[in-house]
Amino acid sequence: MSVESLFPLLEPLLPSVQKPIQYVGGELNSTVKDWDEATVRWALMYPDAYEVGLPNQGVQILYEILNELPETLAERTYAVWPDLEALMREHGVPQFTVDAHRPVRAFDVLGVSFSTELGYTNLLTALDLAGIPLVAADRGEDDPIVLAGGHAAFNPEPIADFLDAAVLGDGEQISIAISEVVREWKAEGRPGGRDELLMRLASTGGVYVPKFYDVEYHPDGRIKRVAPNRSGVPWRVQKHTVMDLDEWPYPKKPLVPLAETVHERFSVEIFRGCTRGCRFCQAGMITRPVRERSITTIGDMVEVGLKESGFNEVGLLSLSSADHSEIAEVAKGLADRYEGTNTGLSLPSTRVDAFNIDLANEFSRNGRRSGLTFAPEGGSERMRKVINKMVTEEDLIRTVTTAYSQGWRQVKLYFMCGLPTETDEDVLGIADLAKKVIKAGREATGSRDIRCTVSIGGFVPKPHTPFQWAAQCDHETVDNRLRKLRDALRSDKEYGKAIGYRYHDGQPSIVEGLLSRGDRRVGAVIRAVWEAGGRFDGWSEHFSFDRWMSGAERAFDGHPVDVAWYTTRERDEVEVLPWDHLDAGLDREWLWQDWQDAVTETEVEDCRWTPCYDCGVCPTMGTEIQIGPTGRKLLPLTVV
Amino acid sequence: MVQRLRVRYAKRGRLRFTSHRDISRAIERAVRRAGIPVGFSAGFTPHPKISYAGAAPTGVASEAEYLEIGVVTACEPDRLRAELDSSLPTGLDVLDVVEASGGSLADRLQGSVWDVRLPGADPAEARDAAERFMAAERVEVERLTKKGPRRFDAREAVIMLTAEDPDGTAARTAREGTEETADRDPGPPCAILRMVVRHVTPAVRPDDVLTGLRLVAAFAPPSPPTVTRLAQGPLDARTGATADPLDLDRDTRGGEPGPAVRHVGDHK
Ligand code: B12
Ligand code: SF4
Numbered sequence: 001m002s003v004e005s006l007f008p009l010l011e012p013l014l015p016s017v018q019k020p021i022q023y024v025g026g027e028l029n030s031t032v033k034d035w036d037e038a039t040v041r042w043a044l045m046y047p048d049a050y051e052v053g054l055p056n057q058g059v060q061i062l063y064e065i066l067n068e069l070p071e072t073l074a075e076r077t078y079a080v081w082p083d084l085e086a087l088m089r090e091h092g093v094p095q096f097t098v099d100a101h102r103p104v105r106a107f108d109v110l111g112v113s114f115s116t117e118l119g120y121t122n123l124l125t126a127l128d129l130a131g132i133p134l135v136a137a138d139r140g141e142d143d144p145i146v147l148a149g150g151h152a153a154f155n156p157e158p159i160a161d162f163l164d165a166a167v168l169g170d171g172e173q174i175s176i177a178i179s180e181v182v183r184e185w186k187a188e189g190r191p192g193g194r195d196e197l198l199m200r201l202a203s204t205g206g207v208y209v210p211k212f213y214d215v216e217y218h219p220d221g222r223i224k225r226v227a228p229n230r231s232g233v234p235w236r237v238q239k240h241t242v243m244d245l246d247e248w249p250y251p252k253k254p255l256v257p258l259a260e261t262v263h264e265r266f267s268v269e270i271f272r273g274c275t276r277g278c279r280f281c282q283a284g285m286i287t288r289p290v291r292e293r294s295i296t297t298i299g300d301m302v303e304v305g306l307k308e309s310g311f312n313e314v315g316l317l318s319l320s321s322a323d324h325s326e327i328a329e330v331a332k333g334l335a336d337r338y339e340g341t342n343t344g345l346s347l348p349s350t351r352v353d354a355f356n357i358d359l360a361n362e363f364s365r366n367g368r369r370s371g372l373t374f375a376p377e378g379g380s381e382r383m384r385k386v387i388n389k390m391v392t393e394e395d396l397i398r399t400v401t402t403a404y405s406q407g408w409r410q411v412k413l414y415f416m417c418g419l420p421t422e423t424d425e426d427v428l429g430i431a432d433l434a435k436k437v438i439k440a441g442r443e444a445t446g447s448r449d450i451r452c453t454v455s456i457g458g459f460v461p462k463p464h465t466p467f468q469w470a471a472q473c474d475h476e477t478v479d480n481r482l483r484k485l486r487d488a489l490r491s492d493k494e495y496g497k498a499i500g501y502r503y504h505d506g507q508p509s510i511v512e513g514l515l516s517r518g519d520r521r522v523g524a525v526i527r528a529v530w531e532a533g534g535r536f537d538g539w540s541e542h543f544s545f546d547r548w549m550s551g552a553e554r555a556f557d558g559h560p561v562d563v564a565w566y567t568t569r570e571r572d573e574v575e576v577l578p579w580d581h582l583d584a585g586l587d588r589e590w591l592w593q594d595w596q597d598a599v600t601e602t603e604v605e606d607c608r609w610t611p612c613y614d615c616g617v618c619p620t621m622g623t624e625i626q627i628g629p630t631g632r633k634l635l636p637l638t639v640v
Numbered sequence: 641m642v643q644r645l646r647v648r649y650a651k652r653g654r655l656r657f658t659s660h661r662d663i664s665r666a667i668e669r670a671v672r673r674a675g676i677p678v679g680f681s682a683g684f685t686p687h688p689k690i691s692y693a694g695a696a697p698t699g700v701a702s703e704a705e706y707l708e709i710g711v712v713t714a715c716e717p718d719r720l721r722a723e724l725d726s727s728l729p730t731g732l733d734v735l736d737v738v739e740a741s742g743g744s745l746a747d748r749l750q751g752s753v754w755d756v757r758l759p760g761a762d763p764a765e766a767r768d769a770a771e772r773f774m775a776a777e778r779v780e781v782e783r784l785t786k787k788g789p790r791r792f793d794a795r796e797a798v799i800m801l802t803a804e805d806p807d808g809t810a811a812r813t814a815r816e817g818t819e820e821t822a823d824r825d826p827g828p829p830c831a832i833l834r835m836v837v838r839h840v841t842p843a844v845r846p847d848d849v850l851t852g853l854r855l856v857a858a859f860a861p862p863s864p865p866t867v868t869r870l871a872q873g874p875l876d877a878r879t880g881a882t883a884d885p886l887d888l889d890r891d892t893r894g895g896e897p898g899p900a901v902r903h904v905g906d907h908k
Contacts, residue, residue, distance in 0.1 A: 007654075011654075012864060014657055014699070015699045015864040016864065019659075020657040021657045026655065026730070026731065027729075258655070258658050258662045258663075258665075258729065259662060260661060260662065260665070264665075307673065308673075309673070310670060310672040311672075312669075342680060342686055
């Protein structure tokens with residue numbers, strides 16, 4: 001059964017929508033395979049606008065890997081903006097892929113990548129436009145398996161009703177394994193239908209199928225237990241970890257869009273994982289242990305990627321890029337190689353130390369020294385101990401002063417508001433810090449032409465972190481502290497003008513908190529909000545706090561829970577958490593101990609350089625830290 | 641800058657939905673991939689020396705867009721054409737490259753020939769509307785610009801306006817054409833307008849002429865038009881034809897004449 005392109009139906013709608021180019025595909029390095037020659041067909045979705053979704057590395061990697069398999073085909077689909085959604089409904093055009101404009105419902109697997117929970121309503125729009133029943137239990141033999149991945153999939157419970165399956169962790173190997181299971185099942189003539197396919201996936205131990213687990217609740221609303229409802233599925237589903245990043249040098253051929261996107265550069269992940277142990281950071285906790293890509297693979301990937309794409313900027317990605325054991329050699333090697341070619345290099349710098357400035361200097365060797373970013377995250381020294389972000393005020397001021405005296409004019413400082421145990425004083429400490437930074441900078445440079453921007457957002461406790469038990473700060477308190485901080489910065493005659501202030505309101509964080517630590521009952525809220533028009537919740541112009549609150553009121557009617565119960569309530573050690581049956585490798589007792597250490601302001605070291613502190617990941621997952629140095633250098637390229 | 645090259649390229653099929661910014665990004669990247677020795681402006685954020693003349697609006701296809709590239713080592717125009725073309729996505733197709741002889745390319749682009757397909761519209765009604773439009777002295781239209789609504793005359797700049805039958809020549813080539821043209825012609829009835837419009841300020845675009853047709857003859861096509869710029873160049877006001885703007889560069893250098901103006905559907 002061949003599948004027709006929907007483009008002839010879509011094309012007449014495009015002249016009436018904003019930025020039509022985002023819907024036509026045809027990106028450089030995109031792949032259109034023959035439908036009938038493939039037996040396993042994936043539609044990969046990033047549930048946000050094309051301009052955000054296209055550059056996403058996770059989707060690009062899986063797209064390339066799956067298309068390299070002989071019998072597998074992968075295409076991409078993104079959230080359509082409300083203007084096109086309305087026209088598609090009016091003209092009966094279903095959700096389509098941008099590669100060959102095939103209907104999403106015709107695929108075997110719809111793989112959705114969630115880096116943020118705020119994409120959940122967009123999943124529902126896509127399912128609905130595709131003609132796929134929203135609730136997994138209503139789906140039939142012709143519907144794709146809806147599979148979630150990405151960081152938010154470490155607690156997929158709020159969207160469990162809408163998913164057939166979810167995968168935790170790195171997707172490279174498991175997506176190939178899933179393709180193989182689907183291929184075999186189809187080759188055998190689809191024995192046992194959809195249920196057996198899901199059963200085969202679940203029995204591997206690495207694919208979570210929500211409907212094979214029942215959740216029981218206590219009368220007070222807490223979870224009593226989560227247990228498999230049939231034999232052959234594991235009690236706990238494990239995350240996936242790619243151990244050798246040099247074996248998986250993807251993306252090799254980055255997608256180059258015609259449309260403008262948020263990230264116009266070629267990015268290479270230089271390592272995965274992070275063991276610095278910042279207690280608020282879900283990414284750091286769930287991606288352990290650290291696995292470095294070698295300097296030579298990085299060099300090769302940059303060379304091929306630039307040649308294939310024509311991009312003029314390279315980004316070195318990771319959770320803390322300055323921590324790569326050979327970052328100085330990587331920086332110098334790349335800067336040497338591309339000297340005089342108008343190729344920009346960038347490194348999201350967050351670590352607060354002088355070494356980071358040396359690196360930034362190397363990266364900006366041929367360009368302008370515009371701005372540097374540091375993330376102290378907590379305003380006071382006490383706060384930074386609670387979150388295990390080990391930076392002293394002295395360090396910070398010394399680092400920033402060095403930056404100013406080496407020609408950097410603008411320094412951006414990132415903070416969070418509403419952290420556990422936080423008081424007004426901790427947040428007001430940010431104002432003192434910013435003033436000291438400017439004062440020291442002026443003294444060091446003898447110039448008043450330096451600036452510092454304070455950027456601050458609300459903290460959201462995340463699953464699989466030591467703060468998973470913490471009470472989220474209510475939005476009134478957060479907004480109040482943000483206002484006090486603004487006043488403290490603005491009212492300062494001497495330094496106020498040199499300090500910029502950017503902040504995010506507290507309300508969206510409460511919704512993010514509900515979705516992050518929610519359980520299956522939160523699915524009804526998502527659905528109610530979506531039915532009331534909720535779309536693109538990550539965009540302030542589309543987000544509506546009132547819509548979420550009234551949706552929650554309707555959905556929780558008759559249940560002993562409410563939004564506060566999920567967000568601002570502290571959990572105790574024995575409470576069953578909605579994601580306890582999903583295994584990120586972290587030892588629960590270690591996490592609890594780390595939470596207790598947070599409250600008593602006790603820090604932990606990084607296990608890369610100090611002995612293992614038994615977080616549990618390596619023994620549970622059979623992994624180990626993979627770091628250099630390799631001692632190798634990047635040689636000049638023969639052809640540039 | 642040792643040499644300046646003038647490039648004619650087409651924007652075809654789905655790629656007509658690219659905006660001018662999209663195209664300039666795509667061209668800059670293609671120039672890098674093709675390893676063309678483009679010059680850069682001085683300063684902190686160096687820009688490649690590529691300049692564009694009168695780009696067709698988003699949603700409008702074109703067989704005749706022009707740009708100029710400054711290079712730091714001399715390039716052979718034909719080779720540059722092939723290399724740039726193969727580095728661009730299909731649909732952004734490089735048709736012709738000549739070495740600039742001097743003068744301003746923009747000044748030579750005095751008018752455009754447009755092909756406007758109106759699926760679902762009656763060809764006889766279109767012909768009647770076109771005649772009434774041409775018979776009018778002035779046709780005031782209003783268009784929403786970034787600075788708000790603006791009124792101007794859409795008639796004077798139009799040198800020629802005819803309506804063709806789908807059985808006419810243009811329609812026949814479209815049917816024999818590629819998949820791209822085939823799917824923009826969903827079958828009868830379909831009216832095809834052909835117009836030659838002088839470049840004036842404010843610009844008179846094919847949609848302004850369509851607005852004019854609605855005003856003078858209540859002619860309102862049922863679905864969005866598919867517009868293609870067929871040619872751009874110096875105008876022969878008497879015959880209403882455009883000449884190839886790159887011929888002047890070729891003449892000065894004594895080269896071969898460029899490809900004749902092609903009709904939609906002739907490519908490939
Ligand atoms: C580049 C980047 C961005 C860019 C580009 C985003 C994009 N479109 O890709 C920009 C600047 C736009 C951005 C924005 C935001 N970001 Co960001 N971003 C990153 C960064 C630095 C790299 C992401 C990346 O490419 N990782 C590498 C890829 C390969 O990993 P991956 O996507 O997780 O994919 C792998 C697996 O998850 C899995 N997988 C993924 N999807 C699927 C799907 C299926 C079906 C399967 C089987 C597997 C699978 O397989 C992949 C390969 O192994 C990370 C930090 C980091 N190093 O991870 C932060 C990070 C992801 N961002 C983060 C945040 C919070 C945001 C924002 C919400 C910030 C904000 N408040 O606005 C926005 C959200 C934007 C949005 N709507 O999606 C957080 C996520 C928090 C968390 N959950 O822990 C991170 C982890 C940073 C941090 N330390 O806090 N971000
Ligand atoms: S198990 Fe030990 S070595 Fe491995 S990530 Fe955890 S603390 Fe580090």
